[in-house]
Amino acid sequence: MFTPARKKLLLAVLVLSFGVQTGLVYSDVRSEPLSQAAREGRALWQAYACQTCHQFYGQGGFLGPDLTHAASRVDSTRLVSLLTVGSGQMPPLGFSDAETAAMAAFLREMDRPEIGRGELRMGTPGEGAGAQAAFERAVEAALGAGTPGGAGSAGGTGQDLAEVAAGFEAYRIRPCSACHFPFRDSPVGAPDLSLAAGSLGADSLDRVLAEGRPLLGMPPPVPPLDDADRAALTAFLEFLAANREQLEAATQALAADRRLDWGALPWWEYP
Template identity: 85%
Template structure:
């Protein structure tokens, strides 16, 4: 049995331990606070319950795209369109210019690749990425390799056709600034029925060139695919078609590279902006 003296000693140890723990917690290095504009955007994010559908660093819902790195892949025109008139399953929010600017500031300050990337894209941009991030890194590397071979006058898997790497890169950029990845998954059909984009173009693709151009211009509303936003002009459609052909012709190599980049995922949990997550 504990004597009164030992009980007092035990209580003192418990109180001391609690005090030490409290000191350690509150002396941790804190993330930089948000700017005033970004705090206004955060208030909008919380008021509209955006986390119900969207994620930051793996925290949030799964219905909409991960917005961890939205600032670096969605241009201002597209963002304003999404926040005002919506797109697909996202309802129109009718944001004013001031509200759109505040949300843009919030997304910009939350986009911190030194911590991690969307879909728990853990580690550096070149390794340990989530499936979609790894896919993007693999495509970027393949386009760079194709451009290098073209400058050197060489050939190889990434230069199997006469496609211009610059046009392929432009098509990839057009793909990234639109919410294509919200429905289309890399190298497989998505749960909502969106097809594998690496199988739609090229000599063995599921769509003839004219049909593909029509889909890129008008979408397939009756099948659940809305018209692209922002709209694709003729040059954009040609570039995006070149990108889809590039995917088809290099599918095996890109799929293998994506699997390698998606392995061994890591995240700097200590640097996460936990002050953001309620």
């Protein structure tokens, strides 16, 4: 039981802690404040609750891709499309040209490689860029090296590397990595894809790739997968299953040196 004296002491500590935190927040010195255009983009980011699905430097939601370095990866045409008609699970926002320009300015000024890299799920960033980026680099290296199974085959399974590579590309151009994490279930419950080929039969896997699993929260793939795409993606998932141990080790090694300068992060510019 807390005595009245201890309760007063605890309350005093809490009030003091709040005061110290407040002082640190409002004394934050920002040597590179956002421009007017970027502040307008930040207002849109906040108004549309973008942080519910997206992250900056690992802070935010997990449903959509991390946008830390989106300005370096997404060209203007693609950005306009994303902010007007949406893509996959991202709803159409119907942004005007001025709003799109403001959001582009915000993303551009938040893209600061000197601070560090976020948990990227697109592109080919450098080492230490997060699990998804490291996973993609590990797969690229494995495909580029050929394999333990000899020239033209993957992982000793006799798979055609070209078909596996096509499946990997089909995976990358769709928002699969927005929900699925490498070698583990994601926080939103999406399963480990490296186990999919083993847990689902061929017919079930093909049906999931064609129709999704809406009742379990997985929408149909966008853009849709045709017969050739599904065959290639199946080959890629079989490749992941056959080489899971090696690819997981390579992914962990590439992500081990992830660097982030927390002290330079402009926290109060985007929450």
